[in-house]
Amino acid sequence: MSMTIAHMSRRFGATEVLRGIDLTVARGELVALLGPSGSGKTTLLKIIAGLDWPDAGTLEVNGEDWLPKRAQERRIGFVFQHYALFAHMTVAENIAFGLTVLPRATRPSPRQIADKVQELLGFLQIPQLAGRYPAELSGGQRQRVALGRAMAISPQLLLLDEPFGALDAQVRRDLRRWLREVLVQAGTTTVFVTHDQEEAFELADRVVVMGAGRIEQTGSPEEIHDHPASPFVARFLGMTVELPVTLRAGRAEAPGIDASALARVAMADGAATLFLRPSDITPVPDPEGRFTIRTIASTGAMLRLLLTDGAGGTEVEIEIPRRLAPAGLAEGGHVRLRPEAGRLFARTEPLSQSAAGAFATAHDPDAGRQTALSKEFTR
Amino acid sequence: MSSLANIDAGASARPVRHKRVLPGFGLTMGVTLSYVCVIVLLPVIALVLKGAEIGPERFWAIVTAPRTFAALRLTLSAAAMATVFNALYGLLMAWVLVRCEFPGKRIVDALMDIPFALPTAVAGLALSALFAGNGWYGAILEPMGIKVVYTIWGVALAMSFTSIPFVVRTVQPVLEDLDPQYEQAAATLGASSFTIFRKVVFPAILPAFMTGVTLSFARSLGEFGAVVFIAGNLPMQTEIASLLAVIRLEEYDYNGASAIALVLLAIALVLLGVSNLLQARALRYKGATA
Numbered sequence: 001m002s003m004t005i006a007h008m009s010r011r012f013g014a015t016e017v018l019r020g021i022d023l024t025v026a027r028g029e030l031v032a033l034l035g036p037s038g039s040g041k042t043t044l045l046k047i048i049a050g051l052d053w054p055d056a057g058t059l060e061v062n063g064e065d066w067l068p069k070r071a072q073e074r075r076i077g078f079v080f081q082h083y084a085l086f087a088h089m090t091v092a093e094n095i096a097f098g099l100t101v102l103p104r105a106t107r108p109s110p111r112q113i114a115d116k117v118q119e120l121l122g123f124l125q126i127p128q129l130a131g132r133y134p135a136e137l138s139g140g141q142r143q144r145v146a147l148g149r150a151m152a153i154s155p156q157l158l159l160l161d162e163p164f165g166a167l168d169a170q171v172r173r174d175l176r177r178w179l180r181e182v183l184v185q186a187g188t189t190t191v192f193v194t195h196d197q198e199e200a201f202e203l204a205d206r207v208v209v210m211g212a213g214r215i216e217q218t219g220s221p222e223e224i225h226d227h228p229a230s231p232f233v234a235r236f237l238g239m240t241v242e243l244p245v246t247l248r249a250g251r252a253e254a255p256g257i258d259a260s261a262l263a264r265v266a267m268a269d270g271a272a273t274l275f276l277r278p279s280d281i282t283p284v285p286d287p288e289g290r291f292t293i294r295t296i297a298s299t300g301a302m303l304r305l306l307l308t309d310g311a312g313g314t315e316v317e318i319e320i321p322r323r324l325a326p327a328g329l330a331e332g333g334h335v336r337l338r339p340e341a342g343r344l345f346a347r348t349e350p351l352s353q354s355a356a357g358a359f360a361t362a363h364d365p366d367a368g369r370q371t372a373l374s375k376e377f378t379r
Numbered sequence: 380m381s382s383l384a385n386i387d388a389g390a391s392a393r394p395v396r397h398k399r400v401l402p403g404f405g406l407t408m409g410v411t412l413s414y415v416c417v418i419v420l421l422p423v424i425a426l427v428l429k430g431a432e433i434g435p436e437r438f439w440a441i442v443t444a445p446r447t448f449a450a451l452r453l454t455l456s457a458a459a460m461a462t463v464f465n466a467l468y469g470l471l472m473a474w475v476l477v478r479c480e481f482p483g484k485r486i487v488d489a490l491m492d493i494p495f496a497l498p499t500a501v502a503g504l505a506l507s508a509l510f511a512g513n514g515w516y517g518a519i520l521e522p523m524g525i526k527v528v529y530t531i532w533g534v535a536l537a538m539s540f541t542s543i544p545f546v547v548r549t550v551q552p553v554l555e556d557l558d559p560q561y562e563q564a565a566a567t568l569g570a571s572s573f574t575i576f577r578k579v580v581f582p583a584i585l586p587a588f589m590t591g592v593t594l595s596f597a598r599s600l601g602e603f604g605a606v607v608f609i610a611g612n613l614p615m616q617t618e619i620a621s622l623l624a625v626i627r628l629e630e631y632d633y634n635g636a637s638a639i640a641l642v643l644l645a646i647a648l649v650l651l652g653v654s655n656l657l658q659a660r661a662l663r664y665k666g667a668t669a
Contacts, residue, residue, distance in 0.1 A: 049567055050566075050567070051563050051566070051567070070566070071563070071566040071567050072566055072567075072569050072570065072571065074567075075569070076567055077567070078563075078564065078567040080560050080563075080564060082560070084558070084560040084561050084563070084564040086561065086564075086565075086578075086579060086582075087583070087664055088582040088583065088661075088664050089664075090664075097565070097568055097570070097578075098568035098569055098570075101565075101568065101569055101570040101571070101574050101578070102569060133663075133664035134664075135664060149564075149568070150567075150568075153568060153569060
C-alpha cells in the first residue's frame with residue numbers, strides 16, 4: 001500500500017503540534033520519523049493509526065480517504081512503546097487476539113488461528129513462549145510478542161512507536177538488526193518513530209527528520225548525515241560545533257581554521273556558520289594557534305579535547321581517535337583546527353538555552369524536556 | 380594485609396545480622412498484631428466457643444426452627460438481590476465516574492460516599508419515609524401494585540443503599556489506572572467497543588470488582604440499622620437474621636442468639652474465602668515473574 005499525507009495540522013490547545021505535514025510513503029517502504037521530544041512525530045503516527053485526528057489536512061491510503069475510518073477499520077498493526085500486551089492473556093492468546101475478534105463470518109477457524117499463531121511464533125523465534133504471560137517475559141521478548149500480535153492481522157501498514165524505547169542499550173543494539181531483517185522479510189510498509197538517529201539510520205530506507213511540527217528533511221540516512229538541510233537538522237544530528245566563518249569564493253575562511261579539506265559550496269560571499277561534528281575535526285598543534293586546550297580526557301579509544309577559543313572565549317569540544325592523535329597535544333597548548341567534513345549555513349546565532357526550548361515546540365515546556373533535548377544534541 | 384584477611388574470615392564465619400532499613404518495624408508490627416488479636420480475633424473466637432457449648436443437635440434445632448430459618452432465608456435472598464443490583468449499577472457508576480466528563484462530576488463523585496457517611500438509622504428512616512404509601516415514591520409505586528415497605532423489596536433496597544459504595548470505590552481506582560493504550564491496542568486490532576470491554580477492560584478490573592461485590596454482600600448480610608426501619612420486622616416474613624439475634628438476646632436466650640450469629644459469621648467467612656480464591660485465580664498471570 002502507499003500512503004499520502006498532505007497539509008496536515010494538529011493543535012492541542014494553544015500548541016501547534018503539527019504544522020503542515022506533507023509526506024508520501026511508497027509500498028513496502030521502511031520509513032523512520034526522527035525528531036526530538038515534542039516534534040510531533042508520535043502525534044503523526046497516532047493520526048495514521050486512527051487514534052487521533054488532525055484539525056486539517058488529508059490522509060489517503062491507496063487513494064482512499066482514511067480520515068472517516070475508525071482505527072478498527074484501517075487494518076494497521078500498531079506496536080506501542082510499552083507494548084500494551086494484555087496481561088491476562090498468554091503470549092499465544094495475545095497474538096491471536098486480532099483474529100479471534102473478527103466477525104464470525106470472516107473469522108478463521110480455531111485450527112487456522114492456532115496455525116497462524118504457531119507460524120508467527122516461529123517467525124519471531126519465540127515458539128517456547130506460547131504459554132507464558134507477559135509478566136513472565138523480558139523486555140525484548142515482549143517486543144517480539146507485540147510485533148507478532150500486530151502482524152497477525154496481516155496489516156496493510158505497520159506502525160511502531162519508539163520500538164526500542166523501553167529496552168536497555170545492549171538489547172536495543174541486538175534487536176535493531178533482528179527487527180530490520182524481520183521487517184524486510186515481511187515486506188509490510190512500515191513507519192516507525194524514534195528520537196535516536198542511530199536507530200533511524202540503521203533500520204530505515206528513508207528517514208524523515210521532524211522538528212517543531214514540521215518536516216525538516218527527508219532522505220536516505222547518508223544524505224541526511226552528510227548534507228543536513230537546515231541548522232536544526234545539523235544540530236540534531238550531532239554537529240554541535242558551530243564556528244563563525246567568512247565565505248569567499250565558496251570557501252570558508254577564519255583565523256586559526258584550515259578549511260581546505262572542505263568542498264567548495266555555491267553560496268554567496270559573506271558571513272556564514274560552519275557546523276561540524278566533534279569527530280570531524282583534526283587539531284593541529286601550533287604555538288600561534290587560536291584555540292587553547294583546556295582539558296584532554298581519554299575514553300580509551302578516543303581522546304576528547306575541550307578547547308577555548310582565544311578570540312571569542314567560547315568553548316569547542318572535539319573528539320579524535322587516540323591512535324591518530326598528533327604528537328604535541330598537551331593541556332594548555334595551542335592548536336589550529338582542520339575540519340574534515342562539515343556543513344555551511346548562512347550566519348545563525350549560536351544555540352542558546354532559550355533557542356533550544358523554542359525549537360523543541362515544548363508542548364509542556366518543562367525543564368526535563370530541555371535536558372533531554374540537550375542530551376540529544378550532544379550525543 | 381593480614382589483618383584484612385582476618386576480618387574477611389571473621390565476617391564469613393559469624394552469621395551477619397541484617398539491619399532493617401525501615402524504622403519502627405517491631406513497634407508497628409507489634410501494635411498491629413495485638414490489635415488484630417484483641418479487637419478482631421478474640422470476639423470471633425468467643426462467639427465460636429459459645430456456639431460450641433450448645434452442641435450440634437441443639438444448634439441444628441435452633442437454626443432449622445421455622446422462625447430462624449425464615450429469617451436466614453430472607454436475609455440471604457435480600458442480600459443476594461441487593462448484591463446483584465450493586466454489581467451492575469456500581470460497575471456502571473464507576474465507569475461513568477472515570478470515563479465520562481460532565482458538569483457536576485465531582486459532586487456526583489462526593490455523593491457516592493453518602494451511604495457510608497450517613498448513620499444507617501437515618502438512611503432507614505429516609506427510605507421508609509420515601510417508600511411508605513404516602514411517601515414520594517410509594518405514592519407512585521403502590522397504586523401500580525408494587526409494595527416496597529414491609530416486604531423483601533424494602534429489605535433489599537435498604538441493603539443495597541448502604542453497600543453500593545463498596546463496588547464503586549473498589550472498581551473506580553483500578554479503572555482510573557487502566558492505561559488507555561490497552562483499549563487503543565485492541566481497537567487497532569479490530570475489536571469493537573463491546574469486545575474491548577469484555578475482553579480487555581473487564582478482565583483487568585475483575586479482581587477489584589469481585590472484592591467490591593463480596594464486601595457488598597457481606598455488608599448486606601449484617602445490615603441492621605437501615606433495614607429494621609423499612610422491613611416492618613414481621614416474624615416469618617420480613618424479619619432479618621441480625622434482628623432475630625437481638626430479639627433472642629433480649630429474651631435471655633444466649634444460645635439462640637449465638638447460633639444465629641455463628642451462621643452469619645460462617646457465611647461471611649466462606650464467602651470471603653471463595654472470593655479470595657477466585658481472585659487468586661484471576662490474578663494467576665501476575666503471580667510468576669521472570
